[in-house]
Amino acid sequence: xxxxxxxxxxxxxxxxxxxxxxxxxxxxxxxxxxxxxxxxxxxxxxxxxxxxxxxxxxxxxxxxxxxxxxxxxxxxxxxxxxxxxxxxxxxxxxxxxxxxxxxxxxxxxxxxxxxxxxxxxxxxxxxxxxxxxxxxxxxxxxxxxxxxxxxxxxxxxxxxxxxxxxxxxxxxxxxxxxxxxxxxxxxxxxxxxxxxxxxxxxxxxxxxxxxxxxxxxxxxxxxxxxxxxxxxxxxxxxx
Numbered sequence: 329x330x331x332x333x334x335x336x337x338x339x340x341x342x343x344x345x346x347x348x349x350x351x352x353x354x355x356x357x358x359x360x361x362x363x364x365x366x367x368x369x370x371x372x373x374x375x376x377x378x379x380x381x382x383x384x385x386x387x388x389x390x391x392x393x394x395x396x397x398x399x400x401x402x403x404x405x406x407x408x409x410x411x412x413x414x415x416x417x418x419x420x421x422x423x424x425x426x427x428x429x430x431x432x433x434x435x436x437x438x439x440x441x442x443x444x445x446x447x448x449x450x451x452x453x454x455x456x457x458x459x460x461x462x463x464x465x466x467x468x469x470x471x472x473x474x475x476x477x478x479x480x481x482x483x484x485x486x487x488x489x490x491x492x493x494x495x496x497x498x499x500x501x502x503x504x505x506x507x508x509x510x511x512x513x514x515x516x517x518x519x520x521x522x523x524x525x526x527x528x529x530x531x532x533x534x535x536x537x538x539x540x541x542x543x544x545x546x547x548x549x550x551x552x553x554x555x556x557x558x559x560x561x562x563x564x565x566x567x
Contacts, residue, residue, distance in 0.1 A: 350363050352364055364434055372410055373416060381405055383406055384406040386564075403555045404544075406558075409560050412535075413564065420560065424466070436473075438560075439478055449526055449554070450482075451484070451525045452486075453484040454543075455531070456531040461496050495515040497515050512538050516542060518549075525553060531560070533559065534563065
């Protein structure tokens with residue numbers, strides 16, 4: 329398929345996504361512009377309020393988990409909206425690989441509702457970067473699509489150009505746990521002088537946290553004073 333044909337198909341998919349009536353992406357019943365019906369929205373597996381405030385895994389009464397106390401990551405806080413489990417995994421897959429941009433609108437609205445207080449801690453919003461090769465292949469960065477509404481709602485500036493993914497690492501789903509922990513090393517570059525700035529990173533799925541940890545390390549090397557993660561979904565217990 330030529331680049332023109334591929335780009336035309338992606339453009340048509342986006343136009344139809346906005347203009348055509350939609351059925352619920354999960355159950356097929358009539359849905360509003362967000363692509364999910366009310367019943368399915370209410371049944372999504374939300375993260376418990378007692379999750380570790382650092383990594384968003386199960387904690388003790390809302391306090392840091394044992395792993396974060398023993399080996400603190402480079403990031404300082406994480407707020408996750410859902411468990412990465414059925415049917416949230418279907419939503420994320422539909423967004424990333426099915427160009428269902430209505431899902432991005434729904435997820436962004438939910439993050440705004442839950443994460444507005446969290447966002448007020450930050451000075452700058454950074455969507456998780458995609459490598460240029462993967463961005464060209466996919467046509468969009470799902471983290472950017474989710475972050476746009478949050479940036480507008482919070483008034484935070486969003487950095488899209490000066491925090492880059494310079495190494496195209498394999499998809500985390502294809503790796504075992506040890507490979508996932510090693511894979512992101514050296515994957516990012518940042519030419520911002522952050523000088524104590526508080527940076528909020530937006531991403532779709534947090535698995536082991538290794539990619540977010542490596543990005544936080546890069547940002548702190550440039551002087552960030554605090555790095556928090558606002559993510560759609562967290563793997564309950566990464567394997």
